[in-house]
């Protein structure tokens with residue numbers, strides 16, 4: 001049977017596992033009708049919390065707490081009934097089956113949010129915010145999620161659209177009434193200025209969103225350096241797991257070893273590599289080739305040395321491998337030095353980060369890594385940041401359209417041609433605001449919103 005928006009839907013809001021309480025949610029016209037088929041004492045159609053026995057025929061299944069919301073005052077905007085039952089795989093499954101038997105169907109991933117959106121309860125940015133909040137791997141993602149969920153910045157998208165519409169109307173005036181050349185704001189110079197402001201705003205929003213998304217999804221971070229400096233020890237210490245083999249034999253690591261670390265300001269996808277040196281060992285050579293290839297993909301490089309090899313920082317053999325990538329210079333094994341020797345070295349190399357992977361003394365590195373992501377605009381909650389790939393793609397297209405319009409204006413193209421691109425940008429902005437009726441697009445957006453993904 002085809003799923004429709006008229007169906008009353010059901011889904012566990014918590015994972016089905018052994019736990020004290022599990023939560024099942026029912027949403028749709030028939031939510032009250034359905035719950036009243038499995039209780040002896042009626043649940044009234046009003047907002048409230050009710051303690052009831054749940055029955056399959058005459059058989060008591062569980063004692064539950066039922067929370068009710070009446071359309072339109074619920075998350076989805078529909079009648080919603082939430083059942084807090086005793087957790088436990090079998091019990092939750094049995095109640096789920098019982099409710100399905102009485103006429104609800106299992107919700108598709110994200111269908112509750114989709115209904116909330118379709119009923120005007122939340123915007124797309126808010127829906128993404130909820131999703132981000134649930135799946136947040138870092139403080140940064142949490143902050144963006146909760147800010148967007150709250151709808152703080154919807155108005156900045158609306159302002160953007162208003163400015164664009166204003167510009168389009170001015171151009172339209174210039175088109176319709178070419179004789180009114182002196183109408184304020186419709187001369188070529190003002191139009192250019194307005195368009196420039198718009199381009200700058202969209203550029204900033206796109207740049208901010210891309211940086212935030214990179215920080216959330218993970219920056220590819222390569223740990224590189226000569227053999228035996230402690231690269232694998234550093235990977236293990238950072239991810240708090242003995243993942244890579246550590247030995248005192250130079251040339252231990254041959255294959256790439258990967259790990260992920262979530263820092264408050266963002267996530268790093270770490271790759272430990274084979275130490276680079278001249279070698280006649282074929283296996284080691286293969287590892288070194290892998291390292292060099294991996295360095296090309298790096299977004300951040302942790303270049304590890306030791307106190308007695310510190311001059312490698314300026315060795316052109318290394319620096320040419322790094323190109324103009326972001327490199328953090330790390331001096332490992334400082335536990336081998338006295339406090340006095342450490343102080344002297346720190347004075348001499350103020351840009352280096354001194355750590356001991358062996359002793360888990362990594363604080364200076366963790367601070368440096370956090371500040372790699374840290375920029376004032378990501379730090380504050382002042383500005384809108386878009387987090388979904390769909391939104392960022394739309395934003396890119398909008399920027400392209402605005403840039404084309406800008407170029408055409410500068411090249412003195414006919415003004416109606418400029419408006420074509422601006423109209424297209426406006427249309428895309430409507431999509432970004434979620435003002436689309438296209439069911440396939442909406443389905444696509446919401447299907448990824450599911451717990452436990």
Ligand SMILES: Nc1nc2c(ncn2[C@@H]2O[C@H](COP(=O)(O)OP(=O)(O)OP(=O)(O)O)[C@@H](O)[C@H]2O)c(=O)[nH]1
Nearest residue numbers: 227228229230231232233251252253275333357358
């Ligand atoms: N004293 C001291 N020893 C360390 C430290 N970090 C690593 N080591 C030791 O240095 C040796 C090499 O460590 P690894 O982590 O295997 O070094 P690597 O850079 O991965 O070496 P390759 O895989 O051969 O390139 C091991 O004996 C480690 O115990 C440190 O901070 N202090």
Ligand SMILES: [Mg+2]
Nearest residue numbers: 231232252253
């Ligand atoms: Mg190693």
